[in-house]
Amino acid sequence: MKNGVLRMWAVGLFFMLLAVMPVGAKQPVKNVVLMIGDGMGLAHVTSLMIDRKYQPIQMERAQAVGLVKTYSANNRVTDSAASATAYATGKKTDNSKLGVDPEGNPMETILEKAVEEGMATGVVVTTFLPHATPAAFFAHVNKRYDYSDIAAQFVESGITVAMGGGRDHFTKRDDNRDLLQELEQKGYLVVDSVEKLDEVTSGRTVAIYPTKKGGLPGPPERGDYLPDATAKMLEILGNSSKKGFFAMIEGSDIDHASHANEIEEVIAEMRDFDRAVGVAFDYADEHPGTLVIVLADHETGGLALASNEEDFTQSESGIKYCFSTGGHSGVMIPLFAYGAGADTFGRVLDNTEVNRLMCEILGLE
Numbered sequence: 001m002k003n004g005v006l007r008m009w010a011v012g013l014f015f016m017l018l019a020v021m022p023v024g025a026k027q028p029v030k031n032v033v034l035m036i037g038d039g040m041g042l043a044h045v046t047s048l049m050i051d052r053k054y055q056p057i058q059m060e061r062a063q064a065v066g067l068v069k070t071y072s073a074n075n076r077v078t079d080s081a082a083s084a085t086a087y088a089t090g091k092k093t094d095n096s097k098l099g100v101d102p103e104g105n106p107m108e109t110i111l112e113k114a115v116e117e118g119m120a121t122g123v124v125v126t127t128f129l130p131h132a133t134p135a136a137f138f139a140h141v142n143k144r145y146d147y148s149d150i151a152a153q154f155v156e157s158g159i160t161v162a163m164g165g166g167r168d169h170f171t172k173r174d175d176n177r178d179l180l181q182e183l184e185q186k187g188y189l190v191v192d193s194v195e196k197l198d199e200v201t202s203g204r205t206v207a208i209y210p211t212k213k214g215g216l217p218g219p220p221e222r223g224d225y226l227p228d229a230t231a232k233m234l235e236i237l238g239n240s241s242k243k244g245f246f247a248m249i250e251g252s253d254i255d256h257a258s259h260a261n262e263i264e265e266v267i268a269e270m271r272d273f274d275r276a277v278g279v280a281f282d283y284a285d286e287h288p289g290t291l292v293i294v295l296a297d298h299e300t301g302g303l304a305l306a307s308n309e310e311d312f313t314q315s316e317s318g319i320k321y322c323f324s325t326g327g328h329s330g331v332m333i334p335l336f337a338y339g340a341g342a343d344t345f346g347r348v349l350d351n352t353e354v355n356r357l358m359c360e361i362l363g364l365e
């Protein structure tokens with residue numbers, strides 16, 4: 001009898017504890033923002049720190065820092081298409097393939113899974129919308145340069161918000177389709193700049209700049225486009241579905257400036273991308289349950305920050321920014337995570353694992 005009473009007390013205490021304990025020690029993640037600095041290696045991030053005279057940059061607010069292996073299925077030096085496909089699908093593919101495996105079979109992307117679950121989704125880029133990095137999240141093609149097909153697939157993607165350049169891919173087409181008109185028929189508000197969205201707070205929205213078939217100009221001509229588009233997209237996505245959202249934001253032209261080996265342009269692009277990172281981190285502060293992951297698809301330029309003098313017993317006489325290639329390199333890239341679930345990403349990861357962790361954290365199968 002005495003034992004029975006004790007057992008009742010113990011069982012009662014157990015259920016009381018269950019009731020007062022939060023469900024899981026970690027905060028549930030509702031929104032994931034993936035920010036890709038295209039071509040942004042560790043030397044690129046350090047260049048921005050030097051430019052800022054080591055005043056903390058936004059990325060330094062990160063609560064967890066990791067390193068990512070970027071090799072593709074057929075090359076230790078990946079291109080944007082294969083690496084973005086790894087982030088989008090969790091599987092490696094050959095360079096220049098998008099959203100398909102090396103045999104050409106389509107692979108479902110995290111953005112498509114989120115659409116199926118009724119979540120809001122979006123992409124913001126400084127390049128043109130059918131370019132490799134954004135396209136890996138909504139398109140499936142064997143050749144990344146098949147922009148016409150990629151633009152047509154964009155119309156069917158179910159994405160909530162998209163902002164970037166390249167209007168002519170949608171309107172001046174060999175098949176004579178007007179894809180922007182088709183988007184309007186599907187209920188999208190289509191405008192030609194983020195400034196025209198001041199009154200818009202939710203719903204399907206495309207801001208596509210009339211930059212012919214190319215992307216937006218670099219800073220300073222681009223002005224506040226990237227931070228403003230980041231803020232506006234996050235606002236719209238946050239209001240568009242109670243189930244949360246998946247967003248991808250790309251500082252696309254860090255890569256282009258690095259291919260050109262133009263360090264001043266690289267640093268200008270890094271400043272701009274870091275401002276957008278600050279906007280996303282602030283959003284995570286104001287909206288608990290938001291995770292922001294900042295990383296790159298690969299390093300571009302093989303950038304090294306050497307001392308002007310090889311004799312390092314001397315005091316410094318300047319930094320020599322040395323590019324070792326006009327192409328990409330195979331070094332690991334840095335990852336900065338902020339907000340709910342950030343600590344999950346604080347280690348050495350393969351680019352495919354980043355996808356698997358994001359899917360797991362959002363409950364996407």
Ligand SMILES: [Zn+2]
Pocket residue numbers: 039080255256259300328
């Ligand atoms: Zn590149």
